[in-house]
Amino acid sequence: xxxxxxxxxxxxxxxxxxxxxxxxxxxxxxxxxxxxxxxxxxxxxxxxxxxxxxxxxxxxxxxxxxxxxxxxxxxxxxxxxxxxxxxxxxxxxxxxxxxxxxxxxxxxxxxxxxxxxxxxxxxxxxxxxxxxxxxxxxxxxxxxxxxxxxxxxxxxxxxxxxxxxxxxxxxxxxxxxxxxxxxxxxxxxxxxxxxxxxxxxxxxxxxxxxxxxxxxxxxxxxxxxxxxxxxxxxxxxxxxxxxxxxxxxxxxxxxxxxxxxxxxxxxxxxxxxxxxxxxxxxxxxxxxxxxxxxxxxxxxxxxxxxxxxxxxxxxxxxxxxxxxxxxxxxxxxxxxxxxxxxxxxxxxxxxxxxxxxxxxxxxxxxxxxxxxxxxxxxxxxxxxxxxxxxxxxxxxxxxxxxxxxxxxxxxxxxxxxxxxxxxxxxxxxxxxxxxxxxxxxxxxxxxxxxxxxxxxxxxxxxxxxxxxxxxxxxxxxxxxxxxxxxxxxxxxxxxxxxxxxxxxxxxxxxxxxxxxxxxxxxxxxxxxxxxxxxxxxxxxxxxxxxxxxxxxxxxxxxxxxxxxxxxxxxxxxxxxxxxxxxxxxxxxxxxxxxxxxxxx
Numbered sequence: 062x063x064x065x066x067x068x069x070x071x072x073x074x075x076x077x078x079x080x081x082x083x084x085x086x087x088x089x090x091x092x093x094x095x096x097x098x099x100x101x102x103x104x105x106x107x108x109x110x111x112x113x114x115x116x117x118x119x120x121x122x123x124x125x126x127x128x129x130x131x132x133x134x135x136x137x138x139x140x141x142x143x144x145x146x147x148x149x150x151x152x153x154x155x156x157x158x159x160x161x162x163x164x165x166x167x168x169x170x171x172x173x174x175x176x177x178x179x180x181x182x183x184x185x186x187x188x189x190x191x192x193x194x195x196x197x198x199x200x201x202x203x204x205x206x207x208x209x210x211x212x213x214x215x216x217x218x219x220x221x222x223x224x225x226x227x228x229x230x231x232x233x234x235x236x237x238x239x240x241x242x243x244x245x246x247x248x249x250x251x252x253x254x255x256x257x258x259x260x261x262x263x264x265x266x267x268x269x270x271x272x273x274x275x276x277x278x279x280x281x282x283x284x285x286x287x288x289x290x291x292x293x294x295x296x297x298x299x300x301x302x303x304x305x306x307x308x309x310x311x312x313x314x315x316x317x318x319x320x321x322x323x324x325x326x327x328x329x330x331x332x333x334x335x336x337x338x339x340x341x342x343x344x345x346x347x348x349x350x351x352x353x354x355x356x357x358x359x360x361x362x363x364x365x366x367x368x369x370x371x372x373x374x375x376x377x378x379x380x381x382x383x384x385x386x387x388x389x390x391x392x393x394x395x396x397x398x399x400x401x402x403x404x405x406x407x408x409x410x411x412x413x414x415x416x417x418x419x420x421x422x423x424x425x426x427x428x429x430x431x432x433x434x435x436x437x438x439x440x441x442x443x444x445x446x447x448x449x450x451x452x453x454x455x456x457x458x459x460x461x462x463x464x465x466x467x468x469x470x471x472x473x474x475x476x477x478x479x480x481x482x483x484x485x486x487x488x489x490x491x492x493x494x495x496x497x498x499x500x501x502x503x504x505x506x507x508x509x510x511x512x513x514x515x516x517x518x519x520x521x522x523x524x525x526x527x528x529x530x531x532x533x534x535x536x537x538x539x540x541x542x543x544x545x546x547x548x549x550x551x552x553x554x555x556x557x558x559x560x561x562x563x564x565x566x567x568x569x570x571x572x573x574x575x576x577x578x579x580x581x582x583x584x585x586x587x588x589x590x591x592x593x594x595x596x597x598x599x600x601x602x603x604x605x606x607x608x609x610x611x612x613x614x615x616x617x618x619x620x621x622x623x624x625x626x627x628x629x630x631x632x633x634x635x636x637x638x639x640x641x642x643x644x645x646x647x648x649x650x651x652x653x654x655x656x657x658x659x660x661x
Contacts, residue, residue: 089440090143091195091225093258093451094318099224106224111252113226114218115233116245121215123208125303128461129264130397131329133555134159134205136187136460137398138235140228141165142196144446144456149178150431151403151457156185158399162235162460164189164198174441191234194225196446196456199322200256201225203232203243205461206302211489214463217301218245219255222277239460244301251297252287254278258320258455263330264469265362266305268298269355271312273319308359310351313344315383322454324348326393328370328422330469331361334393337371337632340620343382363471372418373591373632375411380636390434392419394452396459400556405452406430410590410636417584418593418630425560466490466545468553473537475565481527482537482564485517486553488524490545497524500558501539503531509558514541533568578647579656587661594631594645598624605648608633608658611641635660 137155141148141163152175155161165171168188175182195201200223203216216236221229236243246253254277261269280288289297291309298304312319324336324344335352338345356366377387392415395404402423406412412430420428433452435444446452470486488497500509517523524543531537540557544550554560581595598604607618617633635643638660647654 089443089449091197091223092449093195093197093200093320093455095223102224106226107220107254109226110220110229111247114230114245114247116218116236116243116247118245118248118251120251120300121206121208121217121242121244123212124210125301126207126210126264126266127217127262127268127302128205128207128459128465129262129327129330130459131327131555132264132467133462133465133551134397134399134459135462136160136162136235136239137396138162138198138202138231138458138460139164139456140193140196140198140231141171142193143440144196144443145174145440146437146442146444147431147433147446147453148196148456149175149180151453152186153180154401154403154427154429155398155457156181156183158401160185160187162187162189162238164191164193164231164234166190166193187238189234189238191231192227193231194228195223197228197258197451198231198458199258199451199455200320201228201231202257202458203236204257204260204262204302205459206244207461207465209491211465211467211491213242214461214465215242215244216460218243219253220245220247222254222256235460241460246297246301249287250293251300253289253294253297256320257458258318258322258451261321261325261327262302263327263362264467265330266303267359267362268302268304268307269321269325269327270307270309271319271321272309273312275309276312276319305362306359308355310354311347313347313351315344316389318450320455322394323389323391323450324374324393326395326454331363331365331368331471332370332422333367334370334372334419334422336374336391336393338374338382339632339634343374343384361471362469365471370418370422371630371632372415373411373593373634375407375415375591376634376636378408380634388434388447389450390447391452392416394454395419396454396457398457398459400425401427401429403453403457404428404430405433405447407432407434407447408590413585414591414593414632423556423560425554425556464491464547464549466543466549466551468541468543468551470541470553470562472562473564475567477533477567479533479566480530482531483525483527484514484539484541485523485525486514486541487522488514488541488543489522490543490547490549492545492547492549494524495544495546497541497543499526499528499539499541501528501537503535503537505538505558505561509539531566533566535566535568536563537566538563578649578654579645582656583645583658587659588635589661590636591632591634592658594633596624596629596631596647598626598629598649600626600649602649606631607646609644609646610639611643616643 201221203218278289326334375390381387497514514524514526
């Protein structure tokens, strides 16, 4: 069969397939992975997309910078189809932060559905009645890229890795609504198949994906797309998005779609949220291997190692993980919406820990859980979207603001110095920066003191100042504000002053607290599921940690291991343990310490 016959077959399949187009307003719709029969029509689909799309296929001019997810956005885009119970909650919270663009078949029906569930129809809601195929807009919508780092906003759209032409055209619709240029990787030599759930950016040209991006573009790939070598993939990404480094990690054995948003997420330029499985379970070993590869081969924009925040992966109701057929439940599949973060949730005994970890590492943000695992036979009430290998991040995408004021700063670490503490930040706006100010406090209830920042000699982007002497044993909180020559104001963290960076000035008071490895108690306590055990390790000698019941029986033990000095978090699951009092015992050499835990 020649390619013309493939194209004919492709369109015949689309016409005959009731899952495509406007029919998605009822039922649970197309999965995030391939639906039956879809992979067979990929060759004709890929050939057709080369000529069907209407965007710009030549690379954009200028020094390009791809937005990070935590930056300020002007819109969140969704497609209203399957799982409206989840979409409703996204709309409820997102419209309080930004414009929400809803692609749908009948806007009046969507409005009626929202009204029925007491969700207001604000001026922030925009409706586009356009064709679509599925809910998974993260994978098929375009990415926000700035010319000259903080100049004109453009959208960059890849070829969607599913044969769903209406989904693939969604970016054209909202780019027209917002008046933004749309660039597309649809023409040789820059044809590129890629998916948004398998892409992360730090906002400075450092990108992360699984090797799926190589598999789907390599010569002889299963989709018969024109082949590209790894170097050619990088060249296209750089030409359209401005790349410095691109970390590509081994695909996970139990994650059928190989999208990294199911098990990791950048929280800022140097902090990586990483999924945690029980030792040796499911994708845990490969995730750990990937993280060690990342740490050994890649650094942050500032040249140091990435900091890891571990977050547990909840099991099924029967205690199973994906290696035993359970769904891929994850908290990393969350989305930033300016000062709000929406997080998928599953069951309270696990959600309590997952949400607390996020709130501790995202100070000032409103962290909202949305149930993604509650099945209902009524499609309008069904929330079990995780059964389709996706959650909140997968069904949303962001559009950056047209006029970004960019602030990037590497937070200060705990220090023995009493000061001064040097602070520098990269601060940019297309009109230039009129002023930058560092705000600091050792007691936020008393407010902040303001210190002007000045341009580093010879630089047009790096601003610096110093926080004055502060006594040992104190804690310093701070944030940065800036105003552009055009009058725009911005702060970083984006949630300041409610959220801020902080560091300890080490001294006797702080060290007395830190001498105890359990200086922060395990949580939640009482425990009824996944529980976090924060540790502060002082030296690299091997550590033994176990949990015993009141009779001294070992309920859980971590293998004796060496931990780098600093903060760590261990996890265990008490879901099936008898109610009662337990002891968490820490042993390092002759140092023995314990804390008590109640299981309910």
